[in-house]
Amino acid sequence: MQTVNETFLSLGVDDAGDIGEAQLVLLGIEADKKAQWYERVLGSKISDARAELFVLLKGIDAKEDQERVISNYKALQSFKETKRSANEAVLAPAPSSKKEAAIAPIKGDVVIYCDGGCSPNPGQSGSGIAVYRGGTVSELWYGLYEKRGTNNTAELNALYHSLLLSEKECALGNPVEIKCDSMYSINCIQTWAISWEKNGWSKKGGEIKNLEIIQKSYHLYNQLKSRVRLSHIKAHAGLEGNELADRMTVHAREQKNSAFVQYDKEIDIALILSMRAG
Numbered sequence: 443m444q445t446v447n448e449t450f451l452s453l454g455v456d457d458a459g460d461i462g463e464a465q466l467v468l469l470g471i472e473a474d475k476k477a478q479w480y481e482r483v484l485g486s487k488i489s490d491a492r493a494e495l496f497v498l499l500k501g502i503d504a505k506e507d508q509e510r511v512i513s514n515y516k517a518l519q520s521f522k523e524t525k526r527s528a529n530e531a532v533l534a535p536a537p538s539s540k541k542e543a544a545i546a547p548i549k550g551d552v553v554i555y556c557d558g559g560c561s562p563n564p565g566q567s568g569s570g571i572a573v574y575r576g577g578t579v580s581e582l583w584y585g586l587y588e589k590r591g592t593n594n595t596a597e598l599n600a601l602y603h604s605l606l607l608s609e610k611e612c613a614l615g616n617p618v619e620i621k622c623d624s625m626y627s628i629n630c631i632q633t634w635a636i637s638w639e640k641n642g643w644s645k646k647g648g649e650i651k652n653l654e655i656i657q658k659s660y661h662l663y664n665q666l667k668s669r670v671r672l673s674h675i676k677a678h679a680g681l682e683g684n685e686l687a688d689r690m691t692v693h694a695r696e697q698k699n700s701a702f703v704q705y706d707k708e709i710d711i712a713l714i715l716s717m718r719a720g
Contacts (some may be wrong), residue, residue, distance in 0.1 A: 490497025555683030567591025570690025597624035
């Protein structure tokens with residue numbers, strides 16, 4: 443960790459008014475607090491990765507150039523991590539038994555943020571999830587890429603996979619809350635599906651779009667709803683979990699992952715939040 447002091451800040455900016463938007467994100471400062479950023483960050487701590495990026499972004503104003511620096515830095519970190527993992531795999535002793543190799547399940551409250559996005563709509567879509575345990579992000583998931591998807595299908599996919607993750611957490615006895623920014627998805631499984639099911643999965647006025655994923659989500663939700671709380675949150679309202687899930691949706695589209703996979707790089711929150719938003 444790096445303690446933010448005047449000497450460190452001088453490495454990234456020549457003048458307090460010269461700080462770039464990406465640098466503010468790395469320091470954890472919201473855009474509307476820019477005027478007081480210098481005083482706010484003194485004495486705080488940031489990760490080594492964020493500190494390095496803060497310095498590397500000095501004097502770089504164009505968003506395209508900032509993204510290139512961040513992308514190159516991420517590629518370098520990924521290469522170093524792959525090399526480190528390979529070395530650790532060679533040096534690590536093999537477990538003496540299956541019991542020693544098993545990982546103990548994590549206990550505690552779980553909050554899952556889910557999001558889906560499409561660009562354009564309809565167009566390329568992807569879904570993302572951020573999992574928090576004890577108030578700290580512990581896992582990020584992304585994928586479910588569709589070349590011809592919609593925003594609604596992406597949101598429903600994210601909610602369904604949040605329910606699948608919740609099912610595993612409930613089996614461990616962990617209380618779970620799912621926070622979703624799509625009122626459409628929530629209404630589909632909490633409200634509308636009740637009457638649709640009673641009417642033989644039909645509705646007045648035409649077909650039920652996205653019926654298959656709605657049915658799967660609805661049935662799974664009914665199994666879990668006594669143990670899982672599903673709540674609506676506003677999108678892009680400054681909630682860290684929602685923003686991380688959003689970045690994972692964009693990452694899914696960029697990587698074109700049709701599977702739903704766990705983000706396997708270091709979870710550097712500021713670095714991920716500096717990625718392109720959906």
